[in-house]
Amino acid sequence: MVTLAEVAQHAGVSASTVSYVLSGKRSISASTRRRVEESIRVLGYHPNAGARALASNRSNIIALMVPLRTDMYVPVMMEIAIAVATTARAHGHDVLLLTGEEGPDAVRRVTGSGLADAMILMDVELDDERLPLLRATDQPSVLIGLPADTTGLTCVDLDWGATGALCLEHLAMLGHRDIAVIGEAPAVYERHTGFAERTLDGLRSRARELGLRALHRPCEGGYDAMAATLSRILDERPATTGFVVQNESAVEPLLALLRQQGRAVPEDMSVVAICPDQVAVQASVRLTSVGIPAQEMGRRAVEHLMAKLDGRGTDEVVLLPPGLTVRASSGPAPSRS
Amino acid sequence: MVTLAEVAQHAGVSASTVSYVLSGKRSISASTRRRVEESIRVLGYHPNAGARALASNRSNIIALMVPLRTDMYVPVMMEIAIAVATTARAHGHDVLLLTGEEGPDAVRRVTGSGLADAMILMDVELDDERLPLLRATDQPSVLIGLPADTTGLTCVDLDWGATGALCLEHLAMLGHRDIAVIGEAPAVYERHTGFAERTLDGLRSRARELGLRALHRPCEGGYDAMAATLSRILDERPATTGFVVQNESAVEPLLALLRQQGRAVPEDMSVVAICPDQVAVQASVRLTSVGIPAQEMGRRAVEHLMAKLDGRGTDEVVLLPPGLTVRASSGPAPSRS
DNA sequence: GAAAACAGTCGAAGCGCTTCGACAGCCTAT
C-alpha cells in the first residue's frame, strides 16, 4: 500500500506539499506539481480513505436509505439509486447503501460514527420517525418524498398533487365524467406514504372543482386482484369511462381485462397511468401517462446535498412539475347513450 | 462528538480498556465491562469509522458493484442488492454502492484506498475486464454471475445451464416437440453476459439429447417487439407449441398476443418462464416458471465474502440448482392433427 | 511452597492523512 510519505519521498518534497497538490488548498509551483503528479502516477498512489476521513472529518460518503420492501415502484427506486450513485461520483463522493430495516437506528449510527457526511432518505412516510433525528443533527440530509411537516427539512419529490390533478384534467377535457382511480396496495395507504395520499388529494379536489365523480379503490398488483377490483368498480359505477392507474403492476392486467370484456381502449374506456415512461411505452397499448422522473429526483437530491455540504444549501421543498404525455390509451368519452 | 477517551474517563478506566470491551479481544472483568457499557450508553458513544479504519486497517464496508444499465432484470438486481445490504449488516458491515459506470477504475480506487474490505460484482461478463484486477489484488471478492474463466475467483450464480435444460425437459415431458425460446434483448448477447448464453447452451444441448427442435430468438421487451418476434417464429416453425421465455418484459406481451390470436394457454400453447416467482404469480396466466433466487444469491455472496475475510473462505464456484414450479401456463401438447 | 500460568488493566506507539504556523525568498510600494 503506497502512502503519502512514499510519494513525497519519491518526488523529493515534504508530505504536506503532496497533500496540498492533492487538495489544491495552497498554491504550488507548476514544476513541483508536475513532479508530484508524476510520482503519484508511477507509484499508483491512492489516498487512504480512513486516514483522510479521520484527519479531515469528512468521509466523502453519502448515505442512501432505500426501502426494504419491494412492494412498489422497484424500478423507480433502482433508477433513483443509480442516479444518486452516479451524481455523487461526479461530485467526488461515494454512496453507502442502507436499507430501511434498521430504521432510525441507522440514522444514529451513521451520523454518530462519521461514516457518511450526509444522507438521502427515500420512502418517507407522512409522519416518519426518522425526522426528529434529522432535525436534531447538524448533518445535512435530503428526503426524496414529502412528509407532513417539512419544517427544517429539504425535500425533493414529484408534485403528486399536481400529478393527480393533471390526470383528471386530461380525462375531463376528453369528456369523461365518471373516473375510477386504481390506487396502490392498501398497505401503502395504511403506512401513510405521502405520495399515494397526495395524488389522491390532488385528484379528488380537481374532480370536485370540475364536477366529476372520482371513485378510488386501492389495488394489490396482479391479475386476480385487478379483476376483483374492476368488477367492484363497474358494479358500483357502471358509467365509468375513465381510469387513472397508479399501481404499475395493475396496468397490464387492467388492459387485459378490459379487452377481454370487449371494452376497447381508448374507444370505450380511457386509461391514464402514473408510471415511468418506459413502462408506458412497453404496455400492450401505448399508455397516456404522467411520468415519474426518477433520475431527475436522484440527481436533484444529490445536488442539494452537495450544496449543503459546501455551506451553500438552504432548506427547501422542491416539487418537480408533472408532465402528461398523450399516447394511445386515452380518447374522447363515448357519447352518452 | 463523543470519543473513546471521554467514555474511558467517564467510566474511570483507560482508553485501551474501553477498546477491549468493544472488541472483546482481551478478557475484561464483568464489573468493568458493565461500567464501560453504561458509560457508552449514557454518553451515546459511536466509534468513529475513519479512526477505526485507519487503526485496524479494516473499514467494515463491502463494495457492491451494480450494473448501470437498467435494460434487464431490474427487480432481480434490486432484490439482490437489498439482500446483500441486509446480510452484510447482520455481519456488522455496511455496503458501498458502486455503479458499473467507472468500470475497472472503481476496483482500483476501492482496493487502493482501503474504502472497502471486499467487493461483490454483479452483471459479470464472460470476459470481464475487471477480472484481472481482482486476481491481482489480495482483497477478497465474490462475483454474482459466472465468467468464462473462473480460476482464482469465487462465484455465486443460478445454474443457468441446468435452468435451460429444466425448462426444456418439462416441455418435452408434456409432449411438445417444437419449442421457441424468447431470449433477452440482442444487446445482452452482444456483450456476452454469461447467464444468457449459458441458459441457451443448456437448453440446446438438452433439446439435442431429447430430439426436440428449439428455435432461439432474442427479443427486446415490450409489446411491439414481441409481436414481431412471435410472427417470425410462427412463420418459421408453425408447429411450435412450447415457449421458454427468459425476458421478463416479454412475458405479458406474449400471453396477450397468443390470446388475441385465439391460441389458448395452456391448451394450445405452453409457456415456461424464467423469472422471479412474484412475476410468475402476478401474470395474467399464472406461469409455470423457474424462479430466480435473488435473495439467496445476495445472501450467499455476502456469506462467502465474510468467510474469506475471516480467513476461512476458499475460492469456489457455487451454482444454485434451479427449481421449476408448475402453474397454469403449461400442459400436454395438443395431439398432432 | 516456589515456579509458572493466567486474568485484568494500563501506557504508549502508530495508522496515513490534513492543516496550522513558520519561514525563506522574492516582488512591490513607499
Next chain:
DNA sequence: ATAGGCTGTCGAAGCGCTTCGACTGTTTTC
C-alpha cells in the same frame, strides 16, 4: 533602501482508534 506583502514549501501536531508489551495480582501446578 526598507517595510510589507506574496508565493511556495516544510515541520509538527493531532484526528480517534487499535494493539503490543508490560505490569500487577491471583490461581494453578507439581
